Amino acid sequence: MRSDPFRPAQRVAGQRQDVWSIINEAAAASPVQPIVNMGQGFFGYNPPKFVTDAAKEALDKVDCNQYSPTKGRPRLKRAIANAYSPFFGRTLNPDTEVTITTGANEGMLSAFMAFLEPGDEVIVFEPFFDQYISNIEMPGGRLVYVPIHPPASGSTKTQSAGKWRIDMDEVKARISDKTRMIVLNSPHNPIGKVFSEHELREIGELCVEHNILILSDEVYDRLYYTPFTRIATLSPKIADLTLTVGSGGKNFYATGWRVGWLIGPEHLIKYVSAAHTRICYSSVSPLQEATAIGFEKADEMGFWEESVKEMKGKMDRFNRVWSELGLPYSDPEGGYFVLVNMAKVKLPSDYKFPPHVAERPRDFKLAWFLIMEIGVAAIPPTEFFTPGNAHIVEDYMRFAVCKDDSVLETAKERLRGLKQYIVQ
Numbered sequence: 001m002r003s004d005p006f007r008p009a010q011r012v013a014g015q016r017q018d019v020w021s022i023i024n025e026a027a028a029a030s031p032v033q034p035i036v037n038m039g040q041g042f043f044g045y046n047p048p049k050f051v052t053d054a055a056k057e058a059l060d061k062v063d064c065n066q067y068s069p070t071k072g073r074p075r076l077k078r079a080i081a082n083a084y085s086p087f088f089g090r091t092l093n094p095d096t097e098v099t100i101t102t103g104a105n106e107g108m109l110s111a112f113m114a115f116l117e118p119g120d121e122v123i124v125f126e127p128f129f130d131q132y133i134s135n136i137e138m139p140g141g142r143l144v145y146v147p148i149h150p151p152a153s154g155s156t157k158t159q160s161a162g163k164w165r166i167d168m169d170e171v172k173a174r175i176s177d178k179t180r181m182i183v184l185n186s187p188h189n190p191i192g193k194v195f196s197e198h199e200l201r202e203i204g205e206l207c208v209e210h211n212i213l214i215l216s217d218e219v220y221d222r223l224y225y226t227p228f229t230r231i232a233t234l235s236p237k238i239a240d241l242t243l244t245v246g247s248g249g250k251n252f253y254a255t256g257w258r259v260g261w262l263i264g265p266e267h268l269i270k271y272v273s274a275a276h277t278r279i280c281y282s283s284v285s286p287l288q289e290a291t292a293i294g295f296e297k298a299d300e301m302g303f304w305e306e307s308v309k310e311m312k313g314k315m316d317r318f319n320r321v322w323s324e325l326g327l328p329y330s331d332p333e334g335g336y337f338v339l340v341n342m343a344k345v346k347l348p349s350d351y352k353f354p355p356h357v358a359e360r361p362r363d364f365k366l367a368w369f370l371i372m373e374i375g376v377a378a379i380p381p382t383e384f385f386t387p388g389n390a391h392i393v394e395d396y397m398r399f400a401v402c403k404d405d406s407v408l409e410t411a412k413e414r415l416r417g418l419k420q421y422i423v424q
């Protein structure tokens with residue numbers, strides 16, 4: 001007889017409280033209310049009106065309330081193929097080279113489910129988007145980590161996020177005959193780095209040499225402030241191995257819609273579609289339709305330029321507070337996260353942290369202190385590293401700037417309260 005019917009499977013039985021619940025619970029308990037939440041990367045404002053109108057209208061169409069084809073609505077696949085063909089420098093076939101998923105996240109799970117056998121190794125760079133880990137572990141993949149290194153003077157000087165670097169010798173050393181896939185993310189969460197063409201070419205050529213599939217997570221592909229290269233465009237051989245991941249949620253400020261996609265060669269996409277069909281059959285119909293209309297109209301509305309201008313404006317205005325305080329940050333080349341180095345913030349030595357925070361690296365204590373004393377929530381990035389490498393970022397904090405300007409101004413006002421704890 002089974003001794004404990006409630007015992008969860010190993011894959012969901014993680015003991016540690018995750019960062020999101022620690023931060024959200026702390027935010028709810030803070031004496032400073034309402035808290036300014038710059039933690040999670042959801043938008044503090046609505047998608048553009050032409051997109052929300054499309055969603056409302058979709059609900060009145062009979063077929064938009066029923067199952068979509070498992071690979072996605074033809075209108076959305078076509079809209080994505082049309083929008084991305086110019087970036088890829090060739091005409092994408094919407095039927096064979098694009099597949100729609102339930103957010104980028106489920107798209108990546110489908111890719112891992114499609115190609116990993118138990119014991120296959122996947123190279124993931126630290127810091128990582130946390131969902132990669134469970135998505136790789138579920139089909140039995142083994143994670144192999146390679147850190148991205150901050151610039152040596154990151155604690156004293158503000159500099160471009162592009163200064164965070166991968167050591168290619170470290171990557172090469174981690175390749176084995178079991179390496180099946182590598183996960184890239186550009187523009188990067190949380191660093192804000194946009195990988196250069198040179199860096200991507202080195203990685204791509206290594207993958208060609210070793211027959212490694214590339215999963216290129218490009219969900220922030222419309223938010224870059226420096227030239228942006230897509231690895232799939234670097235050579236036909238690299239393209240043959242590459243799945244590019246996109247997100248309607250990130251593109252159109254609608255993270256709750258759960259519309260994502262993968263673009264790649266037919267010999268890869270067909271298996272991703274097969275896995276996706278088994279995981280969730282098909283994705284939300286009316287919001288696929290609205291995303292399609294979003295793509296159809298975005299250019300004529302000047303939405304993409306506006307989106308970059310707005311986010312870059314938010315980023316620059318918010319980051320002025322760090323210059324005022326003398327705290328260095330990694331100036332993002334893309335995306336909507338900024339990493340700030342708080343080595344100069346001296347936490348009071350007698351400050352009482354709860355045990356579940358006290359046992360974590362210094363950035364968790366910084367996050368707790370910011371929430372309780374300053375009233376601003378941010379994310380401790382050691383959560384996105386393995387314990388052995390966590391020290392690399394234990395002085396950093398991640399802030400999401402995809403919030404209303406008034407929220408950012410309140411945050412800045414509160415953050416000025418850090419001055420008394422800063423030792424230059």
Ligand SMILES: Cc1ncc(COP(=O)(O)O)c(C=O)c1O
Pocket residue numbers: 041102103104105106129185188189217219246247248249250255258259260
């Ligand atoms: C790097 C990265 N990849 C993927 C995702 C997930 O995208 P989606 O909401 O479309 O699943 C996120 C969301 O935060 C992200 O930061």
